[in-house]
Amino acid sequence: MSQRTSQRKRRVAQPRIILSLRCATVDADMRYKRPQYDEIAKDFCRALRGRRSQRQLSVRLGYGTNVAFGWESGRRFPTLPTLLRVAAYNGVDVHRELSGFVRQESAFGADVAVSDPALTAAFFQVIKGGLSNAEIGARIGRSASQVSRFIAGASQPRLPDVLALVDATTERLLDFLALFVHPGQLPSVARDFRVLEERRRIATELPWSHAVLRVLELASYAALPRHDDAWVAARLGLPDDEVRACREALSRAGLIRLREGRYATTAETVDMTRGAAEPRQRLKSHWLDVAARRQRRGDPGLYSYNLVSVARRDLERLRALHVRYFHELRQIVSDSREPDCVALVAMQLFELGA
Secondary structure, eight states: OOOOOOOTTTTTOOOOOEEEEOOOOBBTTSSOOHHHHHHHHHHHHHHHHHOOOOOOHHHTTTTSSSSSHHHHHSSOBHHHHHHHHHHHHTTTHHHHHHHHHHHHHTTTOOSSSSHHHHHHHHHHHHHHHHOOOOHHHHHHHHOHHHHHHHTTTSSSSSHHHHHHHHHHHOOOEEEETTTSOOOGGGGTTTHHHHHHHHHHHHHSSSSSHHHHHHTTTSSSHHTTOOOOOEEEEETTOOOOHHHHHHHHHOOOOSSEEETTTTEEEEEEEEETTTSSSSHHHHHHHHHHHHHHHHHHTOOOOOOOOOOOOHHHHHHHHHHHHHHHHHHHHHHHHHHHOOOOOOOOOOOOOOTOOO
């Protein structure tokens, strides 16, 4: 996994393969403006209802009035526990999906009902990461005390606030929506989702595009009088034409833009932990193969392994240690300024014969 992470400070650091770039969007470093979360919430409610009528869904949830009409018209919005109930009715394994989203296996026990506010509070506590309540509040337009009550489970935010909170803490709102519905069905985010899918395609089909992005973030590249594919290729040990193909694809996808003769990375983060499993596996295999080739050539670097016999309970402790190490690594990268090199960190931990 090779990346220079976003410059947002103390955001929850979670293991992921990303093309992570500095964000220059809107409203306190948020992707969407405040009213847009209302539109997304309305679209989300419509899609989650599926083929049921508004009245049928309202009755199914035990309401005497047509609350689904109010949700979809934006007159009022449901809380997350209510939406999770609807998702469960649709056959979504809510506990598994939320655990997968935060990348912690069985993070939310199935013994806690999806309608229990404790599940929502636990989810918020996990995605909060190292951000303060004041920082989150500034991003979502709420006070620190309101955020504190949301995260503690003392009050339940309405859906637009939930979406803003997820976006502010994880930058993965589209992936959150995708746990329950296909984002392409939501007019308010359909275009953004198509762009995200195209960027993920580039990342898997042109894996060296990750590394090209990282080179374009180097201080030495910024010092060049103009862009030079050969210079980038020399930094990575690649043919010029491979760098050119990556650069052209990144430019088409809006991940880089030419400014005063050099390319600058743009404001987007491409999270590669979601989507189809096979392309993600290929991407991981690519970088493991790169590490293996460098080791066989005797290139400088740290290449190590440990083959151990251990109690399975202690293997779980090693996995937790592995994750903590990755979190700390990402924090160091996030805090790093004026980068002058691109590095690959390849990590594996698995049980033989399992």
